[in-house]
Amino acid sequence: MVAYIVRRVIMLVPILLLISVVSFAVIELPPGDWVTYQIENLRATGIQLNEEEAERLIAMYGFDQPSWRRYLRWMEGILLRFNFGWSFQWGKTVNELLAERLPLTLLIAILSLIISWVLAVSLGIYSATHQYSILDYVFTFFGFLGLATPGFLVAMVLAWYIFKFTEFSPLGLYSIEYMGEPWSTEKFVDMLKHLVLPCLIVGLSSTGALMRVMRGNLLDELKRQYVITARAKGVAETRLLFKYPVRMSMNPVISTVGWTLPVIFSGEVLVSLILGLQTVGPLLLRAVLAQDMFLAGSIVMILSVLTVIGTLLSDILLAALDPRIRYEGAAR
Amino acid sequence: MRKTLRFGLISALLMLALLVVACGGAAPAASSEATEEDMAEDEMVSDMMGNPLESPVLWERVASGELPPLEDRLPNEPFVVGPGVLLPEGHVDWKPGVYGGTLRTLHFRPDWNPDIFVGMNESLLSAPGLGVQGIRGNILHSYEVSNENQTFVFHMREGLKWSDGEPVTSADVAFVAHDIYGNEELTPTYPKRFRTRNAPDGTPMTLTVIDDFTFQVDFDAPYGGFLRNLTIETWNGWTELIRPSHYLQQFHTSYVDLEDLRPLLDEMNLTDEWNQVFTDQDCLSWHVNQEKCIVSPVLTPWQRVEASEPGLLIFERNPYYHKVDVEGKQLPYIDRLLSKLVEDVEMVNTGILVGEADFMRESTGLVKIPLYVENGPAGGYRHQLLDMHVDSxxxxxxxxxxxxxxxxxxxxxxxxxxxxxxxxxxxxxxxxxxxxxxxxxxxxxxxxxxxxxxxxxxxxxxxxxxxxxxxxxxxxxxxxxxxxxxxxxxxxxxxxxxxxxxxxxxxxxxxxxxxxxxxxxxxxxxxxxxxxxxxxxxxxxxxxxxxxxxxxxxxxxxxxxxxxxxxxxxxxxxxxxxxxxxxxxxxxxxxxxxxxxxxxxxxxxxxxxxxxxxxxxxxxxxxxxIVENVKYPLIVSVDMANVATEGYAIAQNFAMEQLFYVNPEDH
Missing domain, CATH: 3.10.105.10 (Dipeptide-binding Protein; Domain 3)
Incomplete structure (x- = not known):
């Protein structure tokens, strides 16, 4: 097992390097750079920069240097100082920007992950064990609805109706009267109220799919010989259900658990955008639009790295969970 | 990580605070606050009628000795605002205002709220309504023109101070002329504005410092538009000629060693490009929304301060601001500006409709007037049609x-x-x-x-x-x-x-x-x-x-x-x-x-x-x-006064320091 993990980790190094090159190239490819974006922004506002000011900006932000040089510097900063570089649009380091946004991002992602797993697994089990019952049809109906409706649409519709009927605007993390105010009980309650909607929407958006997978797998497992044998031997129904079939049908869930790492890090981009939450997702979107290359490149790279690491974690978890998938086999 | 820790700390403190409130600890705290306020009131400066000449939010800081009294903060001759000064006579029904309140608004680009930028910008000279007639001092006190529009002598406002309390002198002008414009690493091309007749091939100006508060600019041919070029032309501000030399010298290699800048160079992943570090600290007039202007001294009515939430912009009044109204009250009237970051221009307009904007110019649209009218009464705002300075x-x-x-x-x-x-x-x-x-x-x-x-x-x-x-x-x-x-x-x-x-x-x-x-x-x-x-x-x-x-x-x-x-x-x-x-x-x-x-x-x-x-x-x-004279809806809170009814919307935006709430306690 240890040898397997070590080998997988060594294999990561060239992959990660490749990822860093691709992340940087993706941001550099589109025409223009942050300075042109900035100048266009000012122009759209009605501020016409003189030619010499544009020239000064290009030199002052180092855009007159070749891109390979910028790449080397960026990597040097990351490897030697764990500094992901400078964000031009925010005027501070990428590290600071991420640190500001990670608490909220993690909070929403983890809460919604718990909601979605608890709901999906329990509803999936119920549906499978009570196949073709009325509740099974109800869950299936809502499961498909959840599968087919994008989270951001639900966010938009719900936000509007909540505002219309309660005059409470669920946008942002606080109502505007609490923004920038010191902490108080009212502000805390206000924040909790604002958190309900994003957690529910993000959580429910993946519940539908997960529930269907859980139901399908469990149905397959329940028809297996070992279940029938165990039942014939008189094992109690609940124990029978949870000891083997549920464990087996969790496999697809576990094998994709690694991919939730990047999701947890970036948050649900569109939902955050619509609800005006300052999570990492919108930060990435803005960075790409503004060609804020070190910020965008860093987030893209971190997301890719998390995906790679998450896949590794999934593999290890899977091997640990399922006696049929053992590391000896996988390492061969 | 620091922020994560802070988040945890805040939650813990919050729990503690809840406990204290539950145990009935709030009452004595409130009474002690009241006494402090009484003490602060003794310190306040007021006119003969007993009206305060400075915002109550500053009293406490004066009482604790953190700030000098008002008369030491204002220049010897402040810029006096009254009817027809910031906006031409007839464009606004001008009244002296009252202090207080927060102006809330929204923006959709990181650290860029154009309304706040325009509202905070201070040009070296000014003219009513952003026009060309009646150019007079602003940050600079006055000027004299001679030698057929080739020689300009500028008198600075004696006693004017940066937002950190340091005096503004001709050393700040010399710093810009010699250490910034005269340094090719910081200024690859000499600014057109300071070349004869604003021409890219014109000869650069000659700047001579006469004394601590006087300097002279010479050109080799008549340049009558130079004064105009120091007002609001292309949205320039005070930093065209005056920057806080006492602050910026610590980032300039003429004053410090390159190695002293090493931590800042490392932070930006640079090796020896000190000019990029300098640029990052140099708060220009069109940077006033940016993070770097939190620490850099400024001359604006408000200054950006740290906010607890990412994406939020908060500005608090500059205690050294150089303008007063006709009654001698220091401007601005409104204590605080606050702007929240939303996704795009459509979300800004949603914010207007639900009443989250007390002031909005840039992101409004004529197309949206029916919606503004429908939701105005509930949202507590109204729209004022003014002229647009661009034909779209x-x-x-x-x-x-x-x-x-x-x-x-x-x-x-x-x-x-x-x-x-x-x-x-x-x-x-x-x-x-x-x-x-x-x-x-x-x-x-x-x-x-x-x-x-x-x-x-x-x-x-x-x-x-x-x-x-x-x-x-x-x-x-x-x-x-x-x-x-x-x-x-x-x-x-x-x-x-x-x-x-x-x-x-x-x-x-x-x-x-x-x-x-x-x-x-x-x-x-x-x-x-x-x-x-x-x-x-x-x-x-x-x-x-x-x-x-x-x-x-x-x-x-x-x-x-x-x-x-x-x-x-x-x-x-x-x-x-x-x-x-x-x-x-x-x-x-x-x-x-x-x-x-x-x-x-x-x-x-x-x-x-x-x-x-x-x-x-x-x-x-x-x-x-296609068209000329396009109108433009300006969104303002129904409680806001000194709002223009004629002229350019952007001129009203520029005169933000004279806006006030009739009932500031509601905001």
Whole structure:
């Protein structure tokens, strides 16, 4: 097992390097750079920069240097100082920007992950064990609805109706009267109220799919010989259900658990955008639009790295969970 | 990580606070606060009627000794604001205000709220309503002009202080002139503004410091427009000539060792580019929304402070601000500005509708007036129609268009540079329809820049003109052909900068089809649009131009819209690969501007050059203006006073320090 993990980790190094090159190239490819974006922004506002000011900006932000040089510097900063570089649009380091946004991002992602797993697994089990019952049809109906409706649409519709009927605007993390105010009980309650909607929407958006997978797998497992044998031997129904079939049908869930790492890090981009939450997702979107290359490149790279690491974690978890998938086999 | 810790700490403290409140600890705390306030009140400065001359939020800081008393914070001669000072007489029903309240608004680009930028900016000199008449001091106290507009002596405001309490002196001016403009690493090209007659090839100024509060600027030829160039021209501010040398020297290698800057260089992943570090600390007037201006000393009415939430902009009053009202009360009246970051311009407007904006100019739209009216009473805001300083849509025909992939580019240039072609396009457009459908009637025909004759739609005459310039053949599809027999097509590529660009472009495309021009319309992402324009690859586009009544508009600016390669030839280098030699009428526009810059702004001579510029515009149609005098809805809280009822919306925005809430305790 240890040898397997070590080998997988060594294999990561060239992959990660490749990822860093691709992340940087993706941001550099589109025409223009942050300075042109900035100048266009000012122009759209009605501020016409003189030619010499544009020239000064290009030199002052180092855009007159070749891109390979910028790449080397960026990597040097990351490897030697764990500094992901400078964000031009925010005027501070990428590290600071991420640190500001990670608490909220993690909070929403983890809460919604718990909601979605608890709901999906329990509803999936119920549906499978009570196949073709009325509740099974109800869950299936809502499961498909959840599968087919994008989270951001639900966010938009719900936000509007909540505002219309309660005059409470669920946008942002606080109502505007609490923004920038010191902490108080009212502000805390206000924040909790604002958190309900994003957690529910993000959580429910993946519940539908997960529930269907859980139901399908469990149905397959329940028809297996070992279940029938165990039942014939008189094992109690609940124990029978949870000891083997549920464990087996969790496999697809576990094998994709690694991919939730990047999701947890970036948050649900569109939902955050619509609800005006300052999570990492919108930060990435803005960075790409503004060609804020070190910020965008860093987030893209971190997301890719998390995906790679998450896949590794999934593999290890899977091997640990399922006696049929053992590391000896996988390492061969 | 620090922030994560802080988050945890806040939650823990919160729990503690809840406990204290639950145990009944709140009552004694409240009474002790009251005594402090009583003490603070003893310190307050008031006029003879007992009205405070400074905001109550500053009393406590004065009482604790953190701030000096008001008279030590104000310059010897403050700038006095009253009726007709910031905005011309009649544009606003001016009243002395009361202190207090927070102005809440929204923005959609990181650290960039244009309304707050305009509202906070302070120019070196100023004129009522952003005009050209009556230029007087602002950050600078006064000026004297001699030697036929070649010598300018400026008197600084004695006793004026930076927001950190340090005095503003001529050392700050010398620092800009010598250590910034005189340093090629910081200033690769000497600013045009400080060259004779604002010309890129003009001789740079000579700056002489006379004493601590006086300096002199000399040019080698008359430059009457120089004073105008120190008011709000192109949105410059105090940093054009005055920057906090006591603060910035610590980032300048003339004053410190490169190694002292190592931690900052490391932070930005740099090796020895100290100029990038300096730039990152140098808070210019158009940076006032940015993080770096939290620590950098400024001269603005408010200054940005740290906010607890990412994306939130908070500004608090500058205790050293140099303006007072006629009663001697220090401005601004409003204590705090707060702006929340949302996704895009549509979300800004949603914010307006639900009552989250107490003030909004930049992101409003005429199209949205019905919604503003419907939701105004519930949201506690109203809209005020004012003039817009830009005309949001004019047709740019690139007469120097060149694209290697287009074999007809040379034929296009031949047709487009014939003024009759541009006249025909102007005649093809149904402006009445556009004014009604896009601007709800709040705009006029472009009489100054196009003239009545060419503004009114006349399809017959447009067809005759097009036939006369060699576009008389038509293909099987009914569209016109080049004299060579190739199909004549016109691609209008527009950006997404303003809400009316797309519908305006679509309508124009339809009108052109009616006169047999095969026009197609394409929307581009804004930075791609800019890239194509900068490469001279845009054949035609629809974009804004400054309103002709607006004195910031200079005749030669239109050349970049008329032919980008001519613009490159004139403003960058004739040797550039892209450059094309411009015809005489283009050269005339630069000559007109040089003369206008040489004359004294607002003088008869100046006005004559301005009128000559309009006549030149009508004769040559460098761009085809659609409308003039567009109105613009300004959103303000119903409780807000000193709001303009006439003039440019942006001029009202610029006079933000005189706005106040009638009931500040509600905000």
């Amino acid at each position: 849509s004019s047709i740019w025909i690139n007469q120097t268009y060149n694209d290697d992939n287009d074999s007809n580019a040379a034929s296009w240039r031949a047709i487009a540079s014939d003024v009759r072609f541009r006249q025909a396009i102007s005649l093809a457009v149904n402006r009445d329809e556009m004014i009604e459908s896009l601007y709800f009637g709040y705009a006029t025909m472009p009489l100054q820049t196009v003239g009545e004759e060419l503004s009114i739609q006349n399809v017959q005459r447009a067809n005759d003109l097009l036939d006369a310039i060699g576009l008389d053949q038509r293909g099987d599809d009914g569209f016109r052909l080049y004299p060579s027999g190739e199909p004549f097509t016109m691609l209008i590529e527009h950006g997404a900068h303003a809400p009316d660009l797309e519908p305006a472009s679509e309508l124009i495309g339809e009108y052109l089809k009616e006169v047999g021009i095969n026009a197609s319309v394409k929307k581009l992402e804004s930075s791609l649009w800019a890239e194509r324009r900068n490469n001279n690859e845009l054949q035609a586009t629809v974009f804004w131009a400054h309103d002709q009544g607006w004195d910031n508009n200079w005749t030669s600016d239109t050349i970049q819209r008329a032919g980008y390669a001519w613009w490159v030839y004139m403003t960058q280098s004739p040797d550039s690969e892209m450059a094309m030699e411009p015809p005489q009428w283009v050269l005339d526009s630069f000559e007109l501007d040089k003369n206008r810059w040489g004359s004294v702004s607002g003088s008869n001579e100046y006005n004559q050059y301005k009128e000559d510029g309009n006549a030149w515009h009508r004769a040559n149609l460098p761009e085809i203006t």
